[in-house]
Amino acid sequence: MPLPTGSDRAAGIVLAEPARPDTAGIGSAAVPFQVTPLVLAGAQAGPTIASAVQHGTGGSFQVVPVGHPGASGCSAPDVDPWAPGGLLPGWEYQVWQEIGLLPPDGWEASGTVDASEQPPKSSGTVDDDLLALALDPKTGELRGYGPRVEGGNAKQAFGQVGGRVNGVLKEVGAITVTEGAPVVAGFWLFITKGDDAFDLARRFATQETRNKLHHIFGNHRHRLADIVTAAGSEEAAFDAMERGAQAAFGVGGLKEIRPGVFEGAVTIFGTEVTVRGVVVGDVFRVGSAWR
């Protein structure tokens, strides 16, 4: 499988595997996700992505034109989502390249898929730079991967993340993008400015958290569908919920209904939600929520 080059990389596409009729396996390897309209709009505005399509299962996919105009050798998209006033104002990450969430078995890695492997050392050139991050859905480990050029033939290799992302995980999802032909697919993390993405990424990758998202958002009696729509995904809604609850806890806005268990109302995307959970080490953890 060829490495992403030129326009692919500018478009933020990391080739994960060739097209196949049934892509359900891709989606099932990652956490659930939904379209974020802002991001999708950005993708549609990008010059190199013809269209975004949906997998048969697993929900909707989001696409973002990823690129960094300052990246050496990178063919930047016409639309820079991170530019001031751009499509995604305020978003940034320290690694310059695409951020991808990839199932370990979705790559034809010529390198060793080994968490102990050191990431490619950056030489400032495109092919040595950390290209993307991969989240192992089985272990929750976040890894970086990048292409290497050896003897003129690009190869892929996995390694540990070489740097910390300056942002908090905003979205997790998969994409399938038709860029002419063939169809390419990948998994993606979208990262917002300001926090550490790693804990959140791990959290969203665990079965425990996926269960919790299903428990909270999968029950229509909790009446949280509007919030998920407003947030763009269950993960984003849950993140907002926890942040809101944490902020409320910090100012004494939650009531302790029994030792260590707190409850209160937080406003998320303009809607008041009742959250109940535990506080461990001054951190509020949502157990369930409803409105």
Next chain:
Amino acid sequence: MNDSDTRLTPFEHDVLRKLLEGDHSVLAALRAQLPKCAVIERESTGCGFLTTLEPSRTSAPAVTGDQQIRITHVAGAIPGLARGAEFVLFVANGYLDQLEGFALEEEWPGTPSQYTLFFEGPRASDPTAIGLPGK
């Protein structure tokens, strides 16, 4: 679901009884629905469970004022759950609708054989404090 599946388990029944304890007209009306209440669906969510109920419509509905209300503030001490469990009863149009239980931190251990149920929050001092007017 066969007949035994459609019956409340002792655990579900005990949780519902606890949620509906108290001298309040809404609680009393909902309690009266319990004897003929069937289970139409059970789901384990990993961190909890959902038991969807179908009370006999020959029972009188509780006058709740809202299309949907929740009866809450019952918790459980259950072996294996360090922080215990929380329970919520959803009431739709005056009828028992769904019992929800969830663990606060751990995975749900399955139907427990040992448990202690207790009131928390406002109901710890007043079991009728269900957020509805009247008694």
